[in-house]
Amino acid sequence: MDVPQITRQTTPHRAVRREIATERGRFAALDTAPDGDAGMIVLLVPGYTGSKEDFAPLLNLLADAGPRVVAIDQRGQYQSPGTDDPGAYTVHELGADLVAVARTLGPSVHLVGHSFGGLVARAAVLADPSAFASLTLMSSGPGELPAGPRRAVIEAAEPHLHDMGLERIYDAGQQALAKDPTWQPAPEPLRSFLRQRFVSGSAHALQHMGRTMLTEPDRVADLRATGVPTLVVYGRDDNAWSPEAQSDMALRLGAREVIIDDALHSPAIENPPATARALLAFWETAPPAS
Numbered sequence: 001m002d003v004p005q006i007t008r009q010t011t012p013h014r015a016v017r018r019e020i021a022t023e024r025g026r027f028a029a030l031d032t033a034p035d036g037d038a039g040m041i042v043l044l045v046p047g048y049t050g051s052k053e054d055f056a057p058l059l060n061l062l063a064d065a066g067p068r069v070v071a072i073d074q075r076g077q078y079q080s081p082g083t084d085d086p087g088a089y090t091v092h093e094l095g096a097d098l099v100a101v102a103r104t105l106g107p108s109v110h111l112v113g114h115s116f117g118g119l120v121a122r123a124a125v126l127a128d129p130s131a132f133a134s135l136t137l138m139s140s141g142p143g144e145l146p147a148g149p150r151r152a153v154i155e156a157a158e159p160h161l162h163d164m165g166l167e168r169i170y171d172a173g174q175q176a177l178a179k180d181p182t183w184q185p186a187p188e189p190l191r192s193f194l195r196q197r198f199v200s201g202s203a204h205a206l207q208h209m210g211r212t213m214l215t216e217p218d219r220v221a222d223l224r225a226t227g228v229p230t231l232v233v234y235g236r237d238d239n240a241w242s243p244e245a246q247s248d249m250a251l252r253l254g255a256r257e258v259i260i261d262d263a264l265h266s267p268a269i270e271n272p273p274a275t276a277r278a279l280l281a282f283w284e285t286a287p288p289a290s
Helices: 052-063 091-105 116-127 149-160 166-178 190-200 203-215 220-226 243-253 272-285
Strands: 016-022 025-031 041-045 068-072 109-114 132-138 230-235 256-260
Touching: 016 091, 025 052, 025 091, 041 052, 041 091, 041 116, 052 068, 052 272, 068 091, 091 109, 091 116, 109 116, 116 132, 116 203, 116 220, 132 272, 149 166, 149 203, 166 190, 220 243, 230 243, 230 272, 243 256, 256 272
Parallel strands: 041 068, 041 109, 109 132, 132 230, 230 256
Antiparallel strands: 016 025, 025 068
């Protein structure tokens, strides 16, 4: 894979850390053109337990081709403020956040959602298709997360998010992983970043975003009806939603489909050059939304 384990979310880039103020609140962002001097605008949305830094290896690769690239933390993730209100974390409310951010950035935004962020990005497009020039579903699926290790982790953690606290949950998870003889802990400074990111988030956000991951219905037909050009891109060995499920979703959407070699569930980190090429080619040729 193209990005060494030692960098990943800590990959150097030239994006500026800032906050984007909207009518729905403030969102922490990495912005490659904070003065807004680029024509094409790209908005990158992370997945469950993720953050804007999940796109760090892509930022320079995409910006070098001309777009203004903005990656955000969703409400309650890492450096974006959260709330104790469960209703603030429904896929519809989080999608409304993305519409507000997009409207703040410019008239027509290319939206990319990774994993859970893809479910939220889909909700945003369904709520206001006119806000978006295109949608990319990256390692995301047609509905709820299928049975498997990732779903099991969410189900196991949910009852303990508040009584144990995020610090103890994270450390317990690392201890469990260490029992696997094939597991390799992240080196510094990545190790410290990953822990700090997790414990800085909102337990309420993790709880209610997690429930969405386990309950979201299939809304593929609704998305296709919007007419917004869509790309489905995923790692050849994705271990969340299966490659077969994502390929079927692309077929039902009438969407372009790109499979990233040497990648699992996070192609932006695992093979950023191929992922950047797929995104740029799609944005260059995507027809205007109907």
